Amino acid sequence: MSMGMYTEKVMEHFxxxxxxxxxxxxxxxxEVGNPACLTPDMLIHLNGxxxxxxxxxxxxxxxxxxxxxxxxxxxxxRRYSGEVLTLKNKLxxxxxxxxxxxxxxxxxxxxxxxxxxxxxxxxxxxxHAENLEKRDIVLxxxxxxxxxxxxxxxxxxxxxxxxxxKKLPDSISLDKDFLRLCGYYLAEGCARNQTSxxxxxxxxxxxxxxxxxxVNRIVFKKFGLDVKIKRQPKRKTLxxxxxxxxxxxxxxxxxxxxxxxxxxxxxxxYLPIKKQKELIKGIWRGDGYINLTxxxxxxxxxxxxxxxxxxxxxLLLRQRIVPSVYEEKAKEADGVKHKKAHRIxxxxxxxxxxxxxxxxxxxxxxKKEKTHSWFNENFFHTPITKIERIRYSGDVLNxxxxxxxxxxxxxxxxxxxxxxxxxxxxxxxxxxxxIKFQTFGCAAAIATSSMITDLAKGxxxxxxxxxxxxxxxxxxxxxxxxxxxxxxxxxxxxxxAIKNYLEKK
Numbered sequence: 001m002s003m004g005m006y007t008e009k010v011m012e013h014f015x016x017x018x019x020x021x022x023x024x025x026x027x028x029x030x031e032v033g034n035p036a037c038l039t040p041d042m043l044i045h046l047n048g049x050x051x052x053x054x055x056x057x058x059x060x061x062x063x064x065x066x067x068x069x070x071x072x073x074x075x076x077x078r079r080y081s082g083e084v085l086t087l088k089n090k091l092x093x094x095x096x097x098x099x100x101x102x103x104x105x106x107x108x109x110x111x112x113x114x115x116x117x118x119x120x121x122x123x124x125x126x127x128h129a130e131n132l133e134k135r136d137i138v139l140x141x142x143x144x145x146x147x148x149x150x151x152x153x154x155x156x157x158x159x160x161x162x163x164x165x166k167k168l169p170d171s172i173s174l175d176k177d178f179l180r181l182c183g184y185y186l187a188e189g190c191a192r193n194q195t196s197x198x199x200x201x202x203x204x205x206x207x208x209x210x211x212x213x214x215v216n217r218i219v220f221k222k223f224g225l226d227v228k229i230k231r232q233p234k235r236k237t238l239x240x241x242x243x244x245x246x247x248x249x250x251x252x253x254x255x256x257x258x259x260x261x262x263x264x265x266x267x268x269x270y271l272p273i274k275k276q277k278e279l280i281k282g283i284w285r286g287d288g289y290i291n292l293t294x295x296x297x298x299x300x301x302x303x304x305x306x307x308x309x310x311x312x313x314x315l316l317l318r319q320r321i322v323p324s325v326y327e328e329k330a331k332e333a334d335g336v337k338h339k340k341a342h343r344i345x346x347x348x349x350x351x352x353x354x355x356x357x358x359x360x361x362x363x364x365x366x367k368k369e370k371t372h373s374w375f376n377e378n379f380f381h382t383p384i385t386k387i388e389r390i391r392y393s394g395d396v397l398n399x400x401x402x403x404x405x406x407x408x409x410x411x412x413x414x415x416x417x418x419x420x421x422x423x424x425x426x427x428x429x430x431x432x433x434x435i436k437f438q439t440f441g442c443a444a445a446i447a448t449s450s451m452i453t454d455l456a457k458g459x460x461x462x463x464x465x466x467x468x469x470x471x472x473x474x475x476x477x478x479x480x481x482x483x484x485x486x487x488x489x490x491x492x493x494x495x496x497a498i499k500n501y502l503e504k505k
Contacts, residue, residue: 007477030496037396048266067144092411183282
């Protein structure tokens with residue numbers, strides 16, 4: 001995948017920039033550009049979980065455009081007052097300053113590009129948010145990190161005066177059965193850990209006897225424990241109880257306390273894809289649905305845990321299943337108060353077929369439907385469905401990420417580049433005798449800054465003022481269209497330094 005084709009000259013100036021540094025007592029100084037930023041409440045994909053932009057710390061690992069994690073080297077915050085853009089797609093929304101770079105495909109406004117097979121031939125690049133439109137396709141990385149864990153330690157020792165609870169194994173095989181049990185618990189489980197009343201509970205619909213028997217079989221096989229099943233006909237529920245204080249503590253530590261805080265251990269996200277199918281099966285059996293008899297079949301899952309819904313999204317993307325993620329506001333219906341819920345919807349035919357296969361079902365569905373979202377290499381491709389321009393005043397933030405210089409929100413993949421250039425000059429007899437630059441930005445921004453200093457050094461002020469962005473790009477052997485703004489900034493920074501010098505004189 002091409003991330004922007006740079007010439008050898010660009011890469012030479014990027015790797016070995018000329019005249020970079022700070023000048024003592026410059027005669028003139030010019031600074032141009034704005035760092036691209038996000039609003040503080042945007043969710044960023046960290047190592048195994050989501051975190052608000054405002055709470056990200058140095059050395060946190062963020063998901064990058066290549067599907068792996070890289071370290072946060074720096075974090076920037078500034079006050080901003082102006083227009084921001086809110087972009088929406090199937091996975092969610094992001095609010096960012098107009099110049100922020102987003103990984104996308106620009107779709108020409110020609111009829112043939114209504115066919116997704118034609119769109120697939122387009123070359124992805126980093127585009128400024130303000131240059132994107134509805135129907136343009138954004139690329140979202142599919143997690144490529146894979147690490148199998150054969151066994152998981154329980155680390156739940158028997159208390160000194162506990163004479164009743166049964167001894168548990170020191171470790172448990174992280175196999176299909178146990179992962180399916182974890183899925184049941186994430187969807188329908190809870191753990192109580194009180195004196196003389198400790199247990200793990202699974203709640204199913206009264207007709208879901210098969211799942212209750214499955215829990216019974218796995219618990220006995222893995223822990224040597226018996227279960228107790230209780231039915232509540234009025235509520236149409238079936239409750240499976242496992243009485244073990246140590247198992248209750250183990251599940252609490254593994255998956256969090258309370259339905260709103262449920263999440264899976266981050267190592268589950270890196271397990272082999274085949275193993276993860278059983279985790280999805282347990283989760284979907286517990287609190288999801290799939291209706292294959294409708295005219296337009298569909299499946300869905302709901303939880304009040306924001307973290308869990310995002311993790312399930314990651315699992316589905318790894319299975320090449322197209323999810324739609326959305327939030328349902330708190331409401332009251334028939335006298336019952338419902339908390340804010342997070343939902344996933346699956347309606348794509350091929351995705352439904354894959355999900356049905358995981359659940360042991362068959363999808364007989366021959367109707368043709370238009371493809372809007374697809375997978376290619378290690379990316380999920382999906383269109384922008386809505387763009388809003390709003391006024392914003394407050395803090396905005398950005399990250400500098402090691403190696404890849406990109407990071408991923410819950411719904412978009414973005415570059416950490418926000419070009420800011422400072423040029424300083426020394427002048428003697430109307431001629432630039434020395435010049436230095438400092439740049440925060442991408443490879444093109446650094447290369448153009450380096451080149452502008454080479455072009456300006458030794459020239460008269462009048463000659464330097466005539467240097468254009470075309471001159472900079474030409475000397476570098478050309479720049480990708482999306483990076484031409486870098487040469488413009490470089491020329492502007494030089495001109496600003498000269499104007500600053502003239503104003504002082």
